[in-house]
Amino acid sequence: MNVPSELKYTKDHEWAQKDGAKITIGITDHAQSALGDVVFVDLPAVGRDLRSGETFGTVESIKAVSDLFSPLAGKVVAVNSELGDDASVVNKDPYKRGWMIKIEPSDATAFEKLLDSAAYQSLLK
Amino acid sequence: MSKRTPLFEEHKKLNGRIVDFGGWELPVQYTGVIDEHVACRTACGLFDVSHMGEFFVDGPGSVDFVNFLVTNDVSKISVLQAQYTVMCFETGGIVDDLVIYKRGPEKILLVVNAANIDKDFAWVSKQLEANRSKFPNVKLSNESARYSQIAVQGPRAAEIVQKLTKANLSEVKTYWFCESTVLDSIPAIIARTGYTGEDGFEIYAAWDAAPQIWRALLEVGTPLGMKPCGLGARDTLRLEMKYPLYGHELSDTTNPLEAGLGWVVKLDKPDFIGKSALVENKAKGFSRALVGIKLIERGIPRQGYPVKSADGIAIGELTSGTQSPSLKEPIGIAYIKTANASVGSIVGVEIRGQIVKAEVVKTPFYQKKKP
Numbered sequence: 449m450n451v452p453s454e455l456k457y458t459k460d461h462e463w464a465q466k467d468g469a470k471i472t473i474g475i476t477d478h479a480q481s482a483l484g485d486v487v488f489v490d491l492p493a494v495g496r497d498l499r500s501g502e503t504f505g506t507v508e509s510i511k512a513v514s515d516l517f518s519p520l521a522g523k524v525v526a527v528n529s530e531l532g533d534d535a536s537v538v539n540k541d542p543y544k545r546g547w548m549i550k551i552e553p554s555d556a557t558a559f560e561k562l563l564d565s566a567a568y569q570s571l572l573k
Numbered sequence: 574m575s576k577r578t579p580l581f582e583e584h585k586k587l588n589g590r591i592v593d594f595g596g597w598e599l600p601v602q603y604t605g606v607i608d609e610h611v612a613c614r615t616a617c618g619l620f621d622v623s624h625m626g627e628f629f630v631d632g633p634g635s636v637d638f639v640n641f642l643v644t645n646d647v648s649k650i651s652v653l654q655a656q657y658t659v660m661c662f663e664t665g666g667i668v669d670d671l672v673i674y675k676r677g678p679e680k681i682l683l684v685v686n687a688a689n690i691d692k693d694f695a696w697v698s699k700q701l702e703a704n705r706s707k708f709p710n711v712k713l714s715n716e717s718a719r720y721s722q723i724a725v726q727g728p729r730a731a732e733i734v735q736k737l738t739k740a741n742l743s744e745v746k747t748y749w750f751c752e753s754t755v756l757d758s759i760p761a762i763i764a765r766t767g768y769t770g771e772d773g774f775e776i777y778a779a780w781d782a783a784p785q786i787w788r789a790l791l792e793v794g795t796p797l798g799m800k801p802c803g804l805g806a807r808d809t810l811r812l813e814m815k816y817p818l819y820g821h822e823l824s825d826t827t828n829p830l831e832a833g834l835g836w837v838v839k840l841d842k843p844d845f846i847g848k849s850a851l852v853e854n855k856a857k858g859f860s861r862a863l864v865g866i867k868l869i870e871r872g873i874p875r876q877g878y879p880v881k882s883a884d885g886i887a888i889g890e891l892t893s894g895t896q897s898p899s900l901k902e903p904i905g906i907a908y909i910k911t912a913n914a915s916v917g918s919i920v921g922v923e924i925r926g927q928i929v930k931a932e933v934v935k936t937p938f939y940q941k942k943k944p
Contacts, residue, residue, distance in 0.1 A: 484601075484602055484606055484805065485605050485606050485608075487896035488871070488872070488873050488903075490872070506925070508873050508896075509606075510606040510607065510805055510895055510896060510898070511606065511808075511895075513873075513875060
């Protein structure tokens with residue numbers, strides 16, 4: 449499984465990447481592989497305030513429905529509309545084109561407390 | 574302790590993702606559900622269905638006994654012909670749906686769902702004992718552990734299976750079968766039956782012969798576009814045809830008439846289990862019907878989601894649902910109130926608290942392309 453070292457992770461298989469003042473969030477390579485063919489992604493409206501760990505949407509494969517949990521508290525400032533047209537991008541490119549939301553975190557230091565790639569990788573063993 | 578089919582090691586070799594399915598360790602997918610589904614629709618799919626149950630009914634009186642057990646008219650089929658049917662409780666609720674193969678004038682093979690093998694065998698045994706005086710010479714045996722089953726389905730299935738047998742498969746019509754051999758010497762029942770909506774065959778052979786047959790099929794089929802298919806594709810293929818699945822559309826509290834299986838219920842044949850309940854049911858009419866729906870708005874319908882009328886009143890529930898790989902649209906099967914069940918009727922599906930607009934549509938969802 450691909451676990452890029454520059455990203456942070458949650459035990460629920462989301463990744464988070466710092467992008468200036470914003471945090472980009474998606475699901476990991478492991479998560480997309482476990483789900484199988486992703487056919488639907490339901491994302492929140494821009495402007496919604498999320499608590500840390502709150503469900504912000506769902507991702508569905510042919511067989512399964514899975515909730516998406518926000519790694520951090522913050523306000524949604526962008527959602528990936530490309531996934532509405534072609535959800536399979538989540539399978540093909542989970543860390544780049546398959547991103548899901550961008551948030552402005554309410555606590556800028558919380559990001560550092562997420563799992564690093566080594567810690568996440570050890571969860572997968 | 575979960576059970577394994579004779580092809581378990583083959584599935585592992587092919588990187589099948591093994592899941593528990595009613596106590597059986599089976600692959601849900603190999604390369605991906607959509608990929609496998611499309612292979613079956615356009616070329617060929619190879620399925621391990623060895624978990625299915627096989628019962629033999631043998632001896633004078635067998636046809637009459639099976640005809641008493643099931644709703645369809647077994648007396649209408651010839652030797653080497655198959656028939657889809659259900660068997661009911663006295664209440665009209667469904668014990669199981671099954672396929673009957675008439676192997677001789679008084680020799681019948683019943684193929685039942687894997688999850689129901691024990692329940693079905695107990696039920697059939699009980700009926701035979703209760704009616705022993707009428708059927709003194711009928712022998713019943715559960716051969717499920719001795720028989721494997723491999724399904725080869727899709728437009729290229731006949732071409733592929735033909736490479737393994739000397740039987741002339743062009744003479745085997747849909748819902749007929751032959752008793753022959755594969756790979757020169759392995760006795761097999763080769764039946765033109767299946768659960769995908771495609772032309773295809775189901776091959777019944779001894780449990781231990783399955784790996785050899787499976788590998789030979791892969792060898793001749795792979796160059797023709799055949800792919801091994803897991804339970805995921807098996808489910809989406811049957812769903813696109815609105816074929817019912819026990820535990821979803823069918824159960825001990827659903828009857829075959831409301832499930833849209835009136836065509837396998839022959840109320841004019843001699844007495845059978847559940848007949849009086851079904852006659853009464855038919856006379857009274859039904860409060861609900863099993864329909865196909867398509868979502869008009871975004872979402873994917875799933876089993877258990879509530880269905881509401883346009884004005885928000887509860888009218889039923891989804892029994893199955895998915896994103897159709899062939900149509901690329903969200904489709905589902907639901908029991909809903911008869912008043913809302915006509916094609917074109919607009920309903921709502923409740924998905925995580927939101928009402929998503931849907932339409933009752935004609936089924937099967939998927940129409941096979943004319944060759």
